[in-house]
Amino acid sequence: MRTYFVIAAILIAGTNGQESFKCPDDFGFYPHHISCDKYWKCDNSVAELKTCGNGLAFDASDNKFLTENCDYLHNVDCGERTQLEPPIGTPHCARLYGIFPDEKKCDVFWNCWNGEASRYQCSPGLAYDREARVCMWADQVPECRNEEVAGGFTCPAAGEVSGASGSFSRHAHPEDCRKYYICLEGIAREYGCPIGTVFKIGDADGSGACEDPEDVPGCEDYYGDLDLKSIRKSELLAGIQSEPRKPNQAVLKPRPTTVGGPTRPSPIQE
Known part of the structure; x- marks a missing residue:
C-alpha cells in the first residue's frame, strides 16, 4: 500500500529583517534561495517571508510561481535549497508533519499532522520501507529484523x-x-x-x-x-x-494440533 497525500498549504507567517526579496512580479510565490521550507509571497509587489509547517517544504515546481503549496519533505525536490528549520518532535513524530516508521515494529508507521500521530499497520507479511515509504514484503526491508519477518x-x-x-x-x-x-x-x-x-x-x-x-x-x-x-x-x-x-x-477458534499428521515448525518466541 502506498501512502501519499495531496496536501493543502499549511503556512506559518514569518519575518526576517535581515533578508529582503525583490518581487519579479506583482503577485506570486517564490522559493527561498537556500531554505527548502521557506518561500516568498508577493502581493502588490510587496514580499513577505513565509515558512511551511515543521516537516513540510515549499513545492517550487510551478514555473509560473502562482501556486502556494507546502508538501511533505520527501515529496519535494529541494535541489540546492538544503536548509531547514530545526525539527520539532512529538511522540512517534520526528517533525510535526510527515510519515515516520515505528522504532520497534517494522510493519507499523505513523502519519503525523501538526504533531498528532495516526498509527497505520501493513498487511500480514509486509513491512514499512523507509525509503520507498510503502509497505513491501518484510524480507525485502533491511530494517526489519529476521524474527519480525x-x-x-x-x-x-x-x-x-x-x-x-x-x-x-x-x-x-x-x-x-x-x-x-x-x-x-x-x-x-x-x-x-x-x-x-x-x-x-x-x-x-x-x-x-x-x-x-x-x-x-x-x-x-x-x-x-x-x-x-x-x-x-x-x-x-x-x-x-x-x-x-x-x-x-468474530468468534475465532485457534488451529487445532494435528495428531499423527504433518509436522509444522514452531514460531520463534521473541
Missing part, C-alpha cells in the same frame, strides 16, 4: 520437507486457521485465505490449500455466526477479497 516463522531447512515442490512449500499458521506461510528459497511470507475459507494442511509435508471451514477438522467454527454465503456473494460482485477479520470481531 512473517511473525517470527522460520522456514524448514533445505531438504527437511519431503513433500515440498523444489524450494516452495506451504505451512499452516500455528494459531489462526485462515493464515498460512509460503516458503520460497528459504524466505517466509505470510498469506491469508480468502474470507469464508481456511487453510487446510495437505497430505504431504509443505502442502495445503484454502478450503471451506467445514472440510477442515477443528476450524469448522472459525467464522462463528457470520453469514458466509452472503459475504462470498457480495465479494464476488465487488471483485475483491476482504482483509482478515480481527479476533474481537
